[in-house]
Amino acid sequence: MSSSLLHPPSHLPPAVALKHSQQAPIILKKSPGAVSTSIFQSLISAPETPELWTTYENLLLSCLRTGDDESAHQCLGRLVNRFGNDNERIMALKGLLKEADADDTATSNVILKEYEQILQDNPTNIPILKRRVALLRSIGRISEAVSALISFLDISPTDAEAWAELADLYFSQGLYSQAxxxxxxxxxxxxxxxxxHARLGEVLFVAAKSSDNPGQWAEALKRFGRSIELCDDYLRGYYGLKLTTKELLSDPSKLTPSRATSDGFALPDVVTLGKLDELATEKLAEIVRRNSAGEKGWQGYDKAEVKAAKELLEGDTAAITR
Structure with missing residues (x-):
């Protein structure tokens, strides 16, 4: 069984999720449909392991991504048989399948009411609180989704995923400071x-372009730099670094002494920016070249991101040629 089935499919490339979905009928046929709670039966039946239930859950999510609703429902059935309908995580998975089956806003509103009813009985049902936010966003009720997330973070202020989702919602509304x-x-x-770090750099870059805030330019540069310091082959970090240095080098007025940041972190001089631009260019070129050549260990990049990096580099070459 693929070890990648033990990781959330939202973090898997689409091709891997599709592969899992295609293997679903075989996996479900070979895997036990239920595990007996009887001590005697457990001695002669397949052993229960956490990996088995993780596999079912992640296989369910992969099947939903690829439209295999039948296999997704089979996975859910096995999870329900093991954990029951009252399990909070199972409630959220059942709701997720209902959302996937919903073909209009009216049906989605019915599901939303079901979530609200569950929350009346248990206001701290974390999986359902998250599903409610996701559903509100999917049907375009963004302000309500933001309010729901803020309320959720009052209950669970250390939920990094919720903070990231809130940032994404704020950014989609042009509320850059909040994001x-x-x-x-x-x-x-x-x-x-x-x-x-790279995502924060991207938001700061967009905010700086709209306001020309020197502090945001410097902070964007710093965040992209930190992202590639932590991950030497991170394409988005180098891409953001390249965009930022290119923007700053194209407008020297951003680099005047009066444009230093209020916290003391001044933008680098032109020479330093040129070196950073050169570094980003070389690394992006290497990633594009080795990914395109199919080299082992260089195939985990998103195709759209590789294409964007290639176009950025080609644009630079065209500018130099002119």
Whole structure:
């Protein structure tokens, strides 16, 4: 059985999730449909392991991503048989399948009411609170989703996933300061998350372009630098570093002494920025080249991100040629 089935499929490339979904009928046929609670029966039946139930749950999620509703329902049935309908996680998975089956807003509103009824009985049902936020967002009720997330974080202030979701919602509404604050909260909880450092850099970059705030330019540069310090081959970190240095080098007015940041972290001089730009260019070129060549260990990148990096590099080459 693939070890990647023990990881949340939301973090798997689409091709891997599709592969899991295609293997679902075989996996379900070979795996036990239920595990007996009888001590005697457990001696002669397949052993129960945490990995088995993790596999069923992640297989369910992969099947939903690829539209295999039948296998997803089979996985859910086995989980219900083991943990019961009253288990909070099972409630959320049942709701997720209902959401996937919903084909109009009216049906989604019915599911939303079901979530609210569950929360009336148990206001701290974390999985259902999260599903309610996700459903509100999916049907376009963004302000309610934000309010629900803020209320959720009052209950669970150390939930990094919720802070990240809140940041994404704020960013989608153009509320950059709030998005930056939420991502900083994520980094308080996960200080070495290089992807979050890069995401914060991206939000700061967009905010700086809209306001030309020198502090945000410097902070974006710092966040991208931290992301690649933590992960030497992180494409998004180098991509963001390249964009930021390119933007700053194209407008020297951003680098005047009066543009130093209020916290004492001044933007680097032109020479240093040029070196950072060169570093980002070389690393992006290496990632694109080795990924395109199919080299082992360089195939985990998102295809769209590799394409964007290639286009960025080609744009640079075209500018130099002109």
């Amino acid at each position: 930056i604050f939420a991502l900083e909260e994520v980094l308080v909880l996960q200080p070495n998350a290089w992807n979050v």
